[in-house]
Structures are given as structure tokens and as C-alpha cells.
Amino acid sequence: MSHDIRVEHVSKEYESNGKKLKAVDDVSLEIKDAEFICIVGPSGCGKSTLLRMIAGLEPVSGGSIWMGDKKITSTSPEIGFVFQEYTLFPWRTVGKNVEFGLELKKLPPEERNKIASRYIDMVGLEKFRDSYPHQLSGGMRQRTAIARTLAVNPEILLMDEPFGALDAQTRNILQEQLLDIWQKERKKVLFVTHNVDEAVFLADRVIVMTARPGRIKEIISIDIPRPRVRTETEVNKVRNVILKSLFEEVQKLSDH
């Protein structure tokens, strides 16, 4: 089944107050099955915009995006999205949140229940199934959001700085759990982060984007076997390569 995602010469222009603003410029990219790709880039370079276009939340201005041989023009449960902010439905318990996408698929209650259980177990929240989001810590909320997205069995997981609002310790723990889940489910993942350490810890390939308008500056493959140790020399080497590349772009921004 060739459900690879192909982004072909995609660009995006916003217009606000009559002024045009090029957010993304001629980005091409391919994501293969079970591949974990991270995107890093200076703030405002169009990372979120790119993800939103792939999700079908935002139309492209040029180019096209494909899933297998189907062009992506609107949102669909095939493409899962995990946002940075806490986006659980506050009036639904953990269990009901995870069932949300399944309800839309009109699955019968027992089946919804079964599938939800599986993913709630996977993210380790069995005991909190009947808790409301406001009763959870930040990390638990993001785990619920991930379970909710996984439950509809999407082809790809788009993650926009999903751990950005968490503290360092929680963040490390969630990174490990995400890798665990990814290895079990073999999903494609496209993961945006500000944190180079995070990218190095997670990705098969790291895409560095240029300052606005966002173009792909460099793609760095990381062959270090997992589990990676954050303090290892080899990890640090890759980290420094990416940091340097990124630093150049941030410099550009402040030169402006």
C-alpha cells in the first residue's frame, strides 16, 4: 500500500491588510511509511503553515500535496493532527475525548469503547479514563490528545510542537513514550519542534527550514540507533550541526 505523503512545490501566500506575505516557498518533501521526520526552523518560518496545509486545514497557494494517488484538499481522519496547545474537549472525559473521532465514524458504542481502551492503555492513562481534562497535568493532556488522534488510525501523524508547553522532565518522558508508540504502530510522523535536542532524539530525518519565506534549507539524516542517549558524543555532534545551521537562519532574522 503506497500511502506515502508527497508535498510537491508547495507555497503559501497570506494576505493581511492588503499586504502579501509569503509564508512557505516551494517546499517539496516525501514521507514514507513508518518514517519519523522532524522540522526545525526559526520562529515564523512557516512550519505550522506547512503542517496545516498537509492536514487540509489551509489551502495551498501553489503546488500540490498527495497521499498515495489522492490529492489532499480537505481534512480527513486519515491525517491526524496533534496541536501544541491543549486541545482536549474540556466537557468530555479522557475516555470520551478519545472516542470523539470514533463517534464521527459512527462506530457502535462497544467498539468505540474497545478501541478507546486500547489507546488509553497505550498512553498509560487507564486510571484517568473518567477524569476531565482540567483534572490532568499538562503531560497527561497531551498523551490523551495523542491517543485521541491515534484511535482513528490515521495514515500520518502531524505534530506541531506537541510538547512545547511542557516542562523539561515531562517532555523527556513523553518523547520516550512517543517513540515507543511509534515503534508499535509504525505510523508516519511529521513533527515540528523548536528544540534541537528533541529533534535529534526523535527523528530519522531532520528538516531545517530557512527564515521566512520558509524553504527547505537542509535535510539531515540521523542513523544513530534508538534508544539514543542524549549525552552521547555522536548525538551531540549531530545536535551541533543542526544548531549551527539553525543559528545562521536566526542570525538572518536579527539582521533584518
Place this chain on the structure above:
Amino acid sequence: MSHDIRVEHVSKEYESNGKKLKAVDDVSLEIKDAEFICIVGPSGCGKSTLLRMIAGLEPVSGGSIWMGDKKITSTSPEIGFVFQEYTLFPWRTVGKNVEFGLELKKLPPEERNKIASRYIDMVGLEKFRDSYPHQLSGGMRQRTAIARTLAVNPEILLMDEPFGALDAQTRNILQEQLLDIWQKERKKVLFVTHNVDEAVFLADRVIVMTARPGRIKEIISIDIPRPRVRTETEVNKVRNVILKSLFEEVQKLSDH
């Protein structure tokens, strides 16, 4: 002038819902003139509580805290505090925020103006003197908060994760600016952070605290001359030492 800060066998117990909770246990510590000390420790270990006691915002349960030969029992402009969250007064412009402490000291307007100008220049916000906080970025807000605290010329600067809410790039820039200011003003600084990189980049000494109840686990002196380069091997070595020490404590937490 011996205005060193001495924390002597300080402990703190909270009582909530009838249950006692020991937050800080027998902490002793000395901060000398122009010393930059960072505190790291697992979440909830009592770092903020310690700072609040030194600031006089919270009474100690045991032990005592001294500034020179004066016991600290209440807040005073001698002890400056910079909080993690944005704590500017939203109804005051940058200029008026920086003048706040000076108004309380009943300085005449011209003098307030002169002193405020000096610190606003120092944090590079000349052009934003008449802006309201909501018109500033997160980084600019924290710079204003620092200027506001420096303006009353305190003996010591207590900083509780002052850059915790900023993104990585802004954070790096502010760290450098803080060091700059510190070198000019030669203040004592006690700086709490979650971010080990930050601690290594900034501190003369790094204090690692144990999981709750917070005790001092280890004090690591860093003699690397400034400006330090984040990717340097020696920096990385210290970083790894601290990370390891911290990791043990976080482990303890999850074992509970």
C-alpha cells in the same frame, strides 16, 4: 560592606487540608557579592519556596535568613524578585513600570525619570518606554521586569525561572543580556531554572536540590570563563554531570 546573604538551616512546612507537607528541609547557603548562583531540582522540590522565603514573602518554619547582620523577616526593596510569569502592571507603560519602586521610595519625578531611563536603556527598550505591556513580546516584558527590579538598586536579585515562558531563541538572547547586565552591576543573583543548559551557561555555582522535601544535594562550581560557548566540550561535560545528578532525583519521583 558585608551584605552577603546567609541561609541557615532553613526549613518550611506547609499545612493544607490538615496534612503537613515538608517543602524545604534544612537548607544552608551563602551568597557572596557579585556571585551568580543557579538552582536546579525536580519539579515541586521547593525551589520557589526557598526563593520566596529569602524574599520575605513567606515566613520560614525553622532556621533563619540573614542579609549582612540583619535578619530577613519581611519584604524590602533591598531584595529584588523577578517572577517567572509576566508580572508587569498592565496599566502602566514600560517607563511607569520601571518607576514603580522609585515612586514607593518617594523620589521626585525628575530623579525617577533619570534612573528609569538608565535601566530602560540598559535592557534596550528606549523605543518602547511608552508602550503598554500588552504591546510587547514576552522577552521584552521580562526585560522590563528586570529593569524594574534593578532600578531600586537591590542587594540581590532573586529570579524564579524568569525565562521559562520564552521560546528557545529569545531565551538565549536574554541569557546573554542578563550576563551583560550582571557584569556591569555586580549584583548577587540567585536564579532558579529547569533548564540545565541555562544553568551551565550562567552560573558560578549550580545548586542541585533533591526531590521533596528539598535539600541541597550537590553544589557544582563552574570555572569556565565567560562568554561560554554552548557547544564546547567542557560546557557539555559539566552539563552532563548536572543532568545525571538531576536524573537520579527525577527517577526518585517516578518511583514513588
Place this chain on the structure above:
Amino acid sequence: MARLSRYFLQVSGILLIILLWELSTGVFHLFKWIVLPPPTDVFMTMLSMALDGSLFVNAGWSLLRVLLGFLVAAVVAIPMGVAMGWLPSISLVFDPVIEVIRPIPPIAWIGLALLWFGIGLNSAIFLVFIGAFFPILLNTIDGVRNVDKRLIEVAYTFGAGDWNVLRKVVLPAASPIIYTGMRVGMGIGWMCVVAAEMIAVKFGLGNMILEGSNLLQTDVVMVGMLTIGLMGLAINYIFQIAGNYIFKWQQGISRKVA
């Protein structure tokens, strides 16, 4: 001990007022009975009206009228508010009409209400409706418009259509604000029913006050006011308790109870 003094403080205000009232009327006769009867008289009247049942009959009528008017207001205002909040063009058409009608106090409608709906139940219901309608409508519009855009996007990423987004995201997300509008609307409706009952209606607390006032029975007037106050308090309390239960998923509201 601290607890006891807390209770003491809580009743001290009310006791003090009753004491001053009794002293200035029953004891020192600073006011004529007709201007301010002593509290003992008011309580005795209240007791006798409770015993002969007339207080409950009147209170029951007021309650019935307010509930009916409130129900009509909610049934009209909520769907209208959802439509106006969700579809900007509908909002454009109705906004100016609402802006002009809204500030007219419900009391000013009494004359027309009588002409249009006659005496009795219908005009009282209309008045309550007018009073309760706008808070419910405006809060519904507000609630629907301010639903977190990200939650709506989340639903879209799961392939939800507009109808499901409305039903499963917008309505639940807006519900606490709509509920607040209903609570405010109920309060205003309660105010309006009193006004309506002062004109051309038999029974009801407003009528009781008016007749008391026509017959120069100031004690009856004060019993009426007191009953209205206590019932208003009770209604608000019920709304709050129910709201805390229904919206227990909402941190903000459930915190307020404590």
C-alpha cells in the same frame, strides 16, 4: 472558636438591621406605622399569610408566570443566538433591530403588552419574555462566537462536518456562557413578573404588593418584598448548584463554589 465568630459575624449584620428597625419603630416610634411598620408586625403578617396559604398561592402564581415566560424566552433566544453567532449574515440583519429594542426597559412595554396580550397570564408572560430574552440571546451569540477556534479545527481534522462541529463542539463549548445568560435572564424575568403583576393581574406577589399598597397595608407590602427577595435568592441558588453540577468539567465554575 474561629468558626463561631465567623457565624456570629455573618448574622450580626442582619440582626443589627432588625434591631435598629425595631427600635426606631416599635420602641421609639420615629416613623409612622404606615411609613415603616415594626419588624414584629411584618413577621406576624408573614406568618399569618403563610398559615392561611395566601402567601403560597401568590408566590406560586408568580413562579408559574416567570417559568413560562422564561421557557418561551429560552426556546426562542437560544436557537436564534446560535444562528446569529454561527452565521455572520444573519447577525448583520438582526443586530440593528436588537440594538434598538434591547435598551427599552421591560417596564416600558407594560402598556403595549396589555393592549396586545390582554390582561392575565399572557401579558405577564410577554413581559417576562422581554426581560429574559436579551440576556439569553446575547450570551448565546457571545458563547458561540467565542468558542475556541482550535477546538473547532480539532474537530475538522477528525473529518467532522459543520453539523457535527455545531452539535459536538460549538454547543457544548458555549453552554456555560448560555447558562449564565439564562441565569441572568431568570433574574430579570423575576423582576419583570413583579412589574407585570402590579398591573391587571390577579394573584402573584407583585399584585400582593400593589393591593397592600392600595389598602395602605405597608406590612403586606414588606412581606411581599421580602418574599420576592427570598425567592429570588433561592432561584439563583438553585441555578448555581445545578450549574456547578452540569458544568463540573469547567474548572472556573466549580472553583467558585468553594
Place this chain on the structure above:
Amino acid sequence: MARLSRYFLQVSGILLIILLWELSTGVFHLFKWIVLPPPTDVFMTMLSMALDGSLFVNAGWSLLRVLLGFLVAAVVAIPMGVAMGWLPSISLVFDPVIEVIRPIPPIAWIGLALLWFGIGLNSAIFLVFIGAFFPILLNTIDGVRNVDKRLIEVAYTFGAGDWNVLRKVVLPAASPIIYTGMRVGMGIGWMCVVAAEMIAVKFGLGNMILEGSNLLQTDVVMVGMLTIGLMGLAINYIFQIAGNYIFKWQQGISRKVA
């Protein structure tokens, strides 16, 4: 083009209603004049009352009464609210009293207001006071209680005493919420002045409605209602504009203008 159709939508609602009204009265005579006079008659009456100045005299009196009552309410409620918000023990004493008195609709006070304050200005002011007092009081208490604790701590770290914290932190921080209370209070006060003027008062829009209604001049009644509506709109608008200016440091409010 999009702009034009926007304007068109905005007036279409009002035009439609006026058209239906004119058709059902002036053209098809579905209603008796006394029940619903045609809009043309209402507008002519309005014009003639504006030209002979009587409309402005009445509106002026209503405005004067509402402003005085509102002022008294603000002057009493704000300091009281600050004290209650800041000192829990004061709040404990007064809370129960307020809880019982608050739900009594201002209209229910009319009888006693007349007895206590006599006819004319004073009792109208009292009624406006009763109406405006509670929203201002409750918002002040709320505003003071919910001042961001961290801002207060910041002030303490600069060595501020309680008085300075109150003056330089609590009051400015609470001011937008107090202002909202004042806006709401003004709206309710406007409602009360109409009720007050319906009883034993010379001049004023409420009196104009009452007299129109007593003399079966439905057109005058509707002119009165319309004027009240438009003036209420204007007052609210002025409050909003002024608030946006005064609280331009507040992101929330200034956003709402756009």
C-alpha cells in the same frame, strides 16, 4: 460590492419591520390605531414633540435623575465594595444582608421609596440608586478579590505597604471590572428611572409614557419607548467608547472595538 451588501443587510432588518408595521396598520388596518398606530404617525408625533421641545425636556429630566442616582450609587458602592473585597470580615457581616436585599426588584421598592423619599426627584434617585448599586458593588468586590495575587506580591517585594498596594495595584487592576459594573448599573438605573417616573413625578420619559397611556395616546407611548431605547443605546455606546479609551492598556477590551 461586498461592502454595499453588508450595509444592505444591516438596514434590511429594520426596514422590513417598519414595512410590515406600516402595511398592517396604515395600509391594511389590521390593528386599531389605539392598539398599534402606524409608524408614520409615530414618527410625526416624535417630530412634533422634538420641534416643540417637549421631547427634550422629558429626556433631560430622565437623564438628570439617572445621573444623580447613578452617582450616589457609585459613590457608595465603590468604597463599600473595595472594603468588602479587601477585608473578609467586613464582607462576612454585609454579605447576608446584601444577599437578601439584592434580589428584590427595584420596582418593588417604588411604594416604600415614595413613602421614604417623597415624590419628585428624591424617590426617583433612590430607585435608580437601588438599581445601580448592586451591579457596581458586586463587580467591585469581585474585581478587588480577583486581582492577580502575583501583582500584589510584586508590589510587596518592592516594599510597598498595604495602603500603597491598595492604591497602586488593587484599584487599577480592579478598575476595568468596576467599570463594567458601572456600565451594567447605568443600564439598570435607566430602567428604574422609567419605572420611577411612572409614579408621581412630573416630566421625564416614564411620565410621558404614563400620561400618553392614561390619555390613550398610543403614539406618544411609542415615541417614549423609542426615545428610551435610543438614549439607552447612546449611553451604553458612550460608556463603551470611554472605556476603550480609559482602559487602552487592556488588550481584551481594546480588541473588542475592532
Place this chain on the structure above:
Amino acid sequence: TSPSPTVTPTSTPLKVKDTVNIGYLITDHDSPFYIAATKIDGAQSYLEKYGMNINITNFSSGPEILTQIAGGKIDIGIAGVPPVILAYDKDPTVRIVTSVHKNGSGLFVKKGSGLAKFTDLKGKKVGTPGPGSIQDILVRELCKSNNLVYGTDVDAVKLPQGQWIGAVDAGTVDAVMGWEPFVTMAEMQGIGETILRSEDILPGHPCDSIVTTKGMIEQYPDSIKAFLRAHRDAVELIKNDPQKAAQIVSSKEWMNNEPAVERASMEHITFLYKPDEEYLAGFDRFSKVLKEELSLTKKVYTRDEIFDLSLVNGI
């Protein structure tokens, strides 16, 4: 505001209040007061002539005026006899100092409704100003004399005067027992049809009176006297020049309606500046009804308790 020389010269200083507060209703029952307060043909009003400086307030019901008199905010009021009795029951300082008129109410139905006599109203709704009012008592009397049960056979509904004609027209009530000039107005507007006038029910029943307090009488007898003199002159004018009287009453300042309506309406009102025996007997009757039938008072009050005619007898 020095007293005018027409007042009896006396060596003792006059007991006059600087400004006398007057409460009245919007009905031509109060015609004598309207006339006394009007500058006729640009000259002084009668009240001015007798040296009175007044401040007037209109109310929408008699009890409101009585409440204000008892509360001391109104010095002299014009109100129906029953509310005065009710007020006296709570506050025995109120006093009637003279009469204003007899009769002046009527029962009207919608024109063409086919309702012709009171018994046709069985099972129907009748609007009145409210329990305890003269009009309410009239309906009770009618029920009694027609063997109908008040409240069951005939449903009496409280209705403010502004709604009377509209309510009959719209059919929200079948009839209204109200005061003039609304009975006549309903007729002349082609909406109503009068089936009974109060003089046909309780002939010569008292209606409005001039009310003040014992304190006023003792403190400012000369103010009351001045008011009574002006009242007397106004009643004389109504008798002598009804055309002129109707014109004043229908002016914009007072009833704001057609002089023809007032001319017709005032025909049904018997004004008298001093109560006669019929008026006083009617008072005794109302006092009895209020206690014995309606249980609204503690006892049956006598005319000697409530009336103080010493001043009107002395003018």
C-alpha cells in the same frame, strides 16, 4: 408670597404654609381643583388670589395620594372617600375637610356587544380600578341587587385607567366600571356604550373629597381655608359657566382632550363644595361596607371621626 388683602384682616399672624403640596388624579372629578389652579383669561388663578403658593403632583390612584398625606409629603389631596377610610384605619390623623362631588362613574361595554343590562354580565369580566375603590363597591352593590355572586358570577379585574377603553375594545374585559371622563370618552370614540351610571346604582353616592391631616389643620388653618375658598369659587364657576369650565378642564395642562367630551362628561358629576346630608350618608354606608363586607377596616368609622368641617363652615 404674602397673603393677599382679600383675606379677612386680623391682628394675629396668619398660619400659612409657604408652599403647599397638592396631590391629584387625572380625571375630571378633580375639575374644581384644575379650575382653581388655572389662570383664567390670563388673570390670577383662584388659588393665587387667596394667596396660595402650591406645588402639584399627579398620581395614578387615590391610595397613593393618601399614603403620601400620611407620610407628610403631600399636604392636601383630592381622593375618593373609601381610600380615606382605609387610610384613617391605619393612621387616624387624616381628615376630610370638604366634599368635591357626588356620582361620576359609569359601567360601559363594547358597542354592539349586545350586553345591555348588568345581569348580561354573568360569567363575564368587569374591569375596575381595584378592590376597595368606589367602582369596586359599585360592582358589589350591583351584584347584590341582581342576586349575582361577586367574584364568581361576575369576575372583577383590576385595570389601570389607561387601559380601560383599549381593554374593552380588544375584548380583554367585557365591561369597565370606571370614572369619568373615560366613560364618556369611550362612548364618543364610538368604542363604548354606557349601560349604567353610578347615579342609577347608588344615587348621590359620595366620591372625591379634599383630604389633609389633623396637623395641617392645626398648624396651617389659613392655608386650608384659602384652598377651600378657591375650591368654592371653582365649583361656582362650573355651575354658572359649564362651557367655560369644560374648556379649562379639557385644556392641554389637564385632561388634554376635546371640550365637547368634558362638557358631556361633567354633566354626570355633581360638584359640591360642602358636603350635604346625602354625601355624608353615603359616607356612612361606605364605611359600613368596608368593615362588614370587605373586612378591610378594624371598625365602622363615623362621620364625626373623619370629617372636620369647621374650616369649610368658617369661610
